[in-house]
Amino acid sequence: xxxxxxxxxxxxxxxxxxxxxxxxxxxxxxxxxxxxxxxxxxxxxxxxxxxxxxxxxxxxxxxxxxxxxxxxxxxxxxxxxxxxxxxxxxxxxxxxxxxxxxxxxxxxxxxxxxxxxxxxxxxxxxxxxxxxxxxxxxxxxxxxxxxxxxxxxxxxxxxxxxxxxxxxxxxxxxxxxxxxxxxxxxxxxxxxxxxxxxxxxxxxxxxxxxxxxxxxxxxxxxxxxxxxxxxxxxxxxxxxxxxxxxxxxxxxxxxxxxxxxxxxxxxxxxxxxxxxxxxxxxxxxxxxxxxxxxxxxxxxxxxxxxxxxxxxxxxxxxxxxxxxxxxxxxxxxxxxxxxxxxxxxxxxxxxxxxxxxxxxxxxxxxxxxxxxxxxxxxxxxxxxxxxxxxxxxxxxxxxxxxxxxxxxxxxxxxxxxxxxxxxxxxxxxxxxxxxxxxxxxxxxxxxxxxxxxxxxxxxxxxxxxxxxxxxxxxxxxxxxxxxxxxxxxxxxxxxx
Numbered sequence: 001x002x003x004x005x006x007x008x009x010x011x012x013x014x015x016x017x018x019x020x021x022x023x024x025x026x027x028x029x030x031x032x033x034x035x036x037x038x039x040x041x042x043x044x045x046x047x048x049x050x051x052x053x054x055x056x057x058x059x060x061x062x063x064x065x066x067x068x069x070x071x072x073x074x075x076x077x078x079x080x081x082x083x084x085x086x087x088x089x090x091x092x093x094x095x096x097x098x099x100x101x102x103x104x105x106x107x108x109x110x111x112x113x114x115x116x117x118x119x120x121x122x123x124x125x126x127x128x129x130x131x132x133x134x135x136x137x138x139x140x141x142x143x144x145x146x147x148x149x150x151x152x153x154x155x156x157x158x159x160x161x162x163x164x165x166x167x168x169x170x171x172x173x174x175x176x177x178x179x180x181x182x183x184x185x186x187x188x189x190x191x192x193x194x195x196x197x198x199x200x201x202x203x204x205x206x207x208x209x210x211x212x213x214x215x216x217x218x219x220x221x222x223x224x225x226x227x228x229x230x231x232x233x234x235x236x237x238x239x240x241x242x243x244x245x246x247x248x249x250x251x252x253x254x255x256x257x258x259x260x261x262x263x264x265x266x267x268x269x270x271x272x273x274x275x276x277x278x279x280x281x282x283x284x285x286x287x288x289x290x291x292x293x294x295x296x297x298x299x300x301x302x303x304x305x306x307x308x309x310x311x312x313x314x315x316x317x318x319x320x321x322x323x324x325x326x327x328x329x330x331x332x333x334x335x336x337x338x339x340x341x342x343x344x345x346x347x348x349x350x351x352x353x354x355x356x357x358x359x360x361x362x363x364x365x366x367x368x369x370x371x372x373x374x375x376x377x378x379x380x381x382x383x384x385x386x387x388x389x390x391x392x393x394x395x396x397x398x399x400x401x402x403x404x405x406x407x408x409x410x411x412x413x414x415x416x417x418x419x420x421x422x423x424x425x426x427x428x429x430x431x432x433x434x435x436x437x438x439x440x441x442x443x444x445x446x447x448x449x450x451x452x453x454x455x456x457x458x459x460x461x462x463x464x465x466x467x468x469x470x471x472x473x474x475x476x477x478x479x480x481x482x483x484x485x486x487x488x489x490x491x492x493x494x495x496x
Contacts, residue, residue: 082107083143084117086154087125096121098370099337103154105287106179106336109308110186115146129164130157140169152179156340159208177204177340183309184343192261199254200343202247209240209247278327278439280319281354283382284363285374286334289397291315292422293363294331297432302331309334314353321436323466330357337377344384351385359391359438364417366396366406372413391438393418395431400424442466442482448495451476457494465491 084103088096096119104114120135129136130153143151150172151165157175165173181204184197282290286309291302298317315331330353344351354360362378364371375394382388394417396402396410407419418434420427442465450457458477461467465483472478483491 080112080150081115081146081148082112082150082152083115083139083146083148084152084154085131085139086117086119087130088119088121089123093119093121095370095373098373100154101369102337103152103176103179105308106176106183107152110179110182112150112152115148116142118142125155125161127158128161129168130155130161131165136165136168143169143171150174152176155338162208176338180309180336180340180343187309192258195254195257195261196343196347199251199258200340200347202251202254204340206244206247206251209243278325278359279353279357280327280329280359280361280435280439281357281387282329282331282361282363283354284334284378284397285365285368286336288334288363288365288368288374289422290331290334290363293361293395293397293420294329296422296425296428298329300331308336316353321439322432323436324462325436325439325442325466326463327358327435327439329361335378335381337373339377339381344381351381354382354390355385355387357387357390358440359393359435360387361435362392362394364394364396364414365398366410366419367398367401371396371410375414393431393434393438395420395427397422399426440484442484442487444483444485444488445481446483446488446491447478447480448491449473449475449478450495454494457491460494461491 084100084107086096086100086103088099100117100119104117107114118131118135118139120131122132126132131139139151142148148171151169151174153165153173153175155175156177157165157173162173162175181197181201185201188194188197282294284290294300294302294315294317298319300315300317302315314333316328317330318326319329320326332351332353333347360382362375362382364374364378368374379388394414396414396417396419399419399421400423402410402419410417410419418427418431420431422428446465448461450461454476458479461479461481461483464487465481467479467481469480470477471480
């Protein structure tokens, strides 16, 4: 019997009694089945972006095992067959398993096949290897037996922990943050989104720069590297110092570039403020159905996919309340537990849409195994961007997948929440009425007569005010309406 056979027999023999190990067969639990998460062409549109993304697939069988190369940290992440690891101290085993299932969904979205998961309960993660010595040996056996080429940790590993784990299991080790950044780099499409993701990646990479052997410690004189010859040699800087300096320079350039996008956003926002157009911002956990709900409300045709962080760039669309008032509704980037702080900082300009809104539409996946954690995670991020005091509408989406008993539990969690289904249209009318009630109401009453040759002013009144009654006499169209102070002044000025 070979060593590999003995390792496999030992893993299989202990699998039934090892309570800490969880298998991940099929799709991760954080994602719905494809037949349950299908598109609704009437509201989701043609979805050409989705077809384009589906046409690009990672090639199976590409090994990511460590090789003796200098630029190991700069290789592209090619996640293939992965094993997940996690440590939990407080809380229940169910919460830890939910977190590991979410990590499985993240890995699948990044293009990996999840083979196994290993959970360990201990007061604190081991400062050296994250897992204890015994579990590290067990992990090495599982990796060898299953032929995995990547280990993914359900936390952000310290550089020393990552290096020690790689030395022990002999394959590449990455953490939750690296997986999320990889997904963001795949899905970013706009110039601003790509710049934000690159900035977050560089902030993550900077403290993790390392080399192999002496490759990062070689020195070159100040001008010697440029071929200046004798008399120009000096102590110079090491290669790792040169890389750090280049990264700092690139980060500074990206920050200036992201700041340069601000005037365009502010001009659009100022135009909306000028006409006092109310704003609703959709916020929520990733894969909760925010884009599907936006499509259902406005027929926006935003990309919809059964994957985590499918859309990153904010989308703003125009909508109307049942009484005819216009408002904007914006889809924002999704959140996830332990969202890397680099992403929160890099996407702060995008999250301004939430802070500048009049109402926050908080979308929760009602079919998720832990909706309470989704609520807490999203509210933490909303608080970080200064939108904690805004009016909030909590919506449990995917109502068509929720059984009556679960509805009772969710109702106890949020008594004022609404149950909607972006797929079937359930609860959409009630949601529209709730948004209309919370949006700023016009409070200036006016009775005006608009000449018949000024139909543009009648259209303006219907677009910017709440028209209560319309009549016709010899002088023109008589309107009884409610308006904001600015809209009333604009209409009266046009009538003079």
